[in-house]
Amino acid sequence: MPLELVLLDIAPMMTVLGGVVLELQDCALAHLKEVIATDSEEVAFKNVDVAILVGSMPRKEGMERKDLLKANVKIFKSQGAALDKFAKKTVKVVVVGNPANTNCLTALKSAPSIPKENFSCLTRLDHNRARAQISLKLNVTCSDVKNVIIWGNHSSTQYPDASHATVAIGGKDVPAYEAVKDDAWLKGGFISTVQQRGAAVIQARKLSSAMSAAKAICDHVRDIWFGTPKGQYVSMGVISDGNPYGIAEDLLYSFPVSIEGKNWKIVEGLKIDEFSREKMEVTAKELLEEKETAFEFLSCA
Known part of the structure; x- marks a missing residue:
């Protein structure tokens, strides 16, 4: 089964992401057809079958848990809304970025047209x-x-x-x-x-x-x-x-x-x-x- 892999990151990290693309190419993976690197949620989520949401705001020294939740709500509300707008309605969404359970619930609530059963978080x-x-x-x-x-x-x-x-x-x-x-x-x-x-x-x-x-x-x-x-x-x-x-x-x-x-x-x-x-x-x-x-x-x- 040929795979098309779309990698999403923030604009300041695009050079680093380009290095990841080079490594993926060098792996010569048998089923990897194409790799696209982007900082656009529209490009990243357009008609995808699977969305793996890895990135989240990590907890920093001196940060309270409520501050961490606030920062991640912004990220996963945006990504959930983008999935709702651009992804297939059959998309399977896997949230990895911590706090994974609550981030997943945030994304789910922000994508009302995608069945809630399509969302899961990594345990x-x-x-x-x-x-x-x-x-x-x-x-x-x-x-x-x-x-x-x-x-x-x-x-x-x-x-x-x-x-x-x-x-x-x-x-x-x-x-x-x-x-x-x-x-x-x-x-x-x-x-x-x-x-x-x-x-x-x-x-x-x-x-x-x-x-x-x-x-x-x-x-x-x-x-x-x-x-x-x-x-x-x-x-x-x-x-x-x-x-x-x-x-x-x-x-x-x-x-x-x-x-x-x-x-x-x-x-x-x-x-x-x-x-x-x-x-x-x-x-x-x-x-x-x-x-x-x-x-x-x-x-x-």
């Missing part, structure tokens, strides 16, 4: 981190670990949940808790390690996650396009609208989803114990506070 990086931690613990490959869940926000309040995960051992899928045999770790160190993994990467390399984030974006888009294997689900930030787990409507919340025909569906029927419920509500509360703050700015932006 696949956290999902992959969770699988990796279990695989390291058991000395198995990541492909052996299935159906971990990231609930809630792509932040330190997220809830990495292994209670429904399985691990392939001896030719059969074994519940993760049975395979690991360390409940204290699965309810403690496992959760905190995944929650703080982004900060650990920054501390180690003085930059945020790059390669792992790019891999997670590819995983996320591939599953939207080609679906999830039968019996398996992945984590994705999607709109909570009549969901089966009691999360307030109109939040952009990470759920376990299965995907078929380019449409996601929240996995139903998973048992939620008291421990999980408490964790899920903590991250929902944070998202509700983010939404309220962002929407104050959205209404007057």
